Amino acid sequence: MEEITKEEGSNPLEFTNRIDLGELQTSVAQIKAELGKIIVGQQDMIQLLIISILANGHSLIEGVPGVAKTITAKLLAKTLNVNFSRIQFTPDLMPSDILGTSIFNVKTSEFEFKKGPIFSNIILIDEINRAPAKTQAALFEAMAERQITIDSKEYQMQAPFLVFATQNPIEQEGTYRLPEAQLDRFLFKIKVNYPSMEEEIKILENKHQQKNKVAEDQITPILTAEQIAAYQDIIKEIIIEQNLMKYIAGIVNNTRVNANLYLGASPRASIAIMDASKAMAAINGRDFVTPDDIKKVAPAIIGHRIILTPEREMEGLTPEKVVEQIIKTMEVPR
Numbered sequence: 001m002e003e004i005t006k007e008e009g010s011n012p013l014e015f016t017n018r019i020d021l022g023e024l025q026t027s028v029a030q031i032k033a034e035l036g037k038i039i040v041g042q043q044d045m046i047q048l049l050i051i052s053i054l055a056n057g058h059s060l061i062e063g064v065p066g067v068a069k070t071i072t073a074k075l076l077a078k079t080l081n082v083n084f085s086r087i088q089f090t091p092d093l094m095p096s097d098i099l100g101t102s103i104f105n106v107k108t109s110e111f112e113f114k115k116g117p118i119f120s121n122i123i124l125i126d127e128i129n130r131a132p133a134k135t136q137a138a139l140f141e142a143m144a145e146r147q148i149t150i151d152s153k154e155y156q157m158q159a160p161f162l163v164f165a166t167q168n169p170i171e172q173e174g175t176y177r178l179p180e181a182q183l184d185r186f187l188f189k190i191k192v193n194y195p196s197m198e199e200e201i202k203i204l205e206n207k208h209q210q211k212n213k214v215a216e217d218q219i220t221p222i223l224t225a226e227q228i229a230a231y232q233d234i235i236k237e238i239i240i241e242q243n244l245m246k247y248i249a250g251i252v253n254n255t256r257v258n259a260n261l262y263l264g265a266s267p268r269a270s271i272a273i274m275d276a277s278k279a280m281a282a283i284n285g286r287d288f289v290t291p292d293d294i295k296k297v298a299p300a301i302i303g304h305r306i307i308l309t310p311e312r313e314m315e316g317l318t319p320e321k322v323v324e325q326i327i328k329t330m331e332v333p334r
Contacts, residue, residue, distance in 0.1 A: 019238070019287040024054075024231050028283050030222045031079045038215045039072050040206060041199040047283070048190050048300055049076055049164065053228065054235050054279040057187025057272065058143055058163040060128070060178075060304065064170055067192045071215065073124050073164040080228065081221035082121035082160065089131040095138035099148050113150060118142050121160050121225065128165035129175045136182060139163075143185045160228050180263070180307070187272050188297075189304035191320075238278035239288040243333040248273045248294060254326045255306050260317060263307035272301045291332045299323045 028050055035046055045061065049072070052059040061069045077084045087098055100116035117123070118139070125139075142148050146157040165186075167178075183189070195203065223231075248270050256264030276297040277289045284293075303319045312322075 017285070017287040019234060021234070021282050021285055021287060024234060024282055025285055027222055027227070027231070031076070034079050034219050034222065035072065035075055037218050038075055038206070039068055040202045041195050042068055042072060042192065045069075045072060045190050045192050046076070048188050048297075049073065051276050051279040051283065051297065052164075052187050053080075053160070053162060054231055054282065055187060055272075055275040056160065056162070056232050057275065058165070058185060059188045059190055060183070060186040061164065061166045061190045061192060062169050063166075063192030064194075065168060067194060069166040069192055070124065070126055073166070075215065075219050077122040077124060077164070078216055078219040079222045080122060080160075081224045082228070083158075084122045084124070085117040085120035086124040086126065087117050088126045089128050089135070091130055091132060093131045093135050095135050098135065099138050099142075099150060102151055111151075113153075113155075115155075118148065119155075119157065121158065121162070123161075123163045125163060125165040127167060127175075129167045129178055132176060133179075136176070136178070140182050140185070143182070160225060160232075180305075183304045184266055184268055186304065187276065188300040190300055191303075235275070235278050235282055237287075238281055240274060240278060241288075241333075244277075244289055244291065244294065245274065247291065247330065247333050248277075248298075251294075251298060251326055251330055252302070254330065255302060255322075258322065258326065260308060260312045260322050261306050262309045265302050265305040269302055269305050273298050276301060295327055298327060 031050060032046060039046065049059055049061075053076075061073060063069050074084075074086065096116065098116050098118045100114050100119070102111040102113050104110075105112045128139075131139075138148070142157060142161075143163055146159075146161050147154050148157070149155075167175075252265045252267070252270045252273070255261055255269075258264065273294060274289075277293040280293040280297055281287070281289045299320060302323045306319050306322065308317060308319060308322070
């Protein structure tokens with residue numbers, strides 16, 4: 001798992017990474033510093049969103065209004081020197097509003113396809129659960145296969161292609177429940193809580209000091225599309241041992257035989273945990289995965305992929321509590 005340094009006078013507990021992670025760690029630190037200019041707290045959300053970029057996965061951000069879901073995702077996109085689109089989902093939104101449409105060109109007497117806002121690198125979808133099933137289906141192909149089909153012609157999305165979506169768990173009027181197949185395409189479902197008292201005071205102080213400054217103008221781009229692709233390739237090279245793969249499979253398999261659950265997680269969840277734990281290891285300066293990496297990312301990956309039995313739901317049990325119980329009861333590899 002690690003190479004022990006054998007130089008005279010060296011600490012025998014030190015190790016040398018097989019993969020150089022210095023540049024990646026520096027970039028992640030710079031991104032966090034840029035976001036720290038505006039965002040107070042919310043470190044877990046920021047960390048998981050950065051991991052989703054490195055692991056090339058989409059993220060669903062859930063929280064009540066006003067907890068910085070949209071602004072955090074928007075500012076994170078500003079730290080990346082790539083194209084960005086923001087789409088506000090509404091009940092009357094049609095597939096052509098996000099995918100684009102074919103328009104007749106009088107000069108050429110032919111139809112031309114005008115690309116919609118989905119043709120970008122980072123897509124921020126605000127209130128994703130407000131759009132009807134037809135629009136969700138159009139988004140589903142783009143998320144799942146990173147392509148769309150219009151008039152029997154396929155259009156590939158340019159890498160990186162990542163969707164950050166937000167939703168409000170409280171308000172139900174005018175919303176549509178996301179289907180399980182679409183939820184399964186999100187690497188993470190990130191739950192955002194209220195800030196602490198100290199953080200809220202800091203938010204007020206920052207807002208007072210900024211006066212008329214525009215938040216987006218204070219953010220400096222850190223990564224290019226080429227750097228993101230290079231870091232994503234590095235993540236794939238992170239070492240994960242066979243016993244840790246077995247540990248991941250055991251956690252996911254437990255959701256399928258758990259008496260509290262009506263629906264367990266799919267193999268896509270296992271792959272997601274492995275990819276995300278590799279990114280977590282890299283961020284922490286290691287070229288190998290540890291059980292703690294898996295424990296940290298698993299709840300945000302499994303929670304939205306399982307469904308409680310009606311009896312347990314009525315008793316007040318939550319998917320998060322079930323995942324926590326499963327992880328606690330699983331034997332940790334040595």
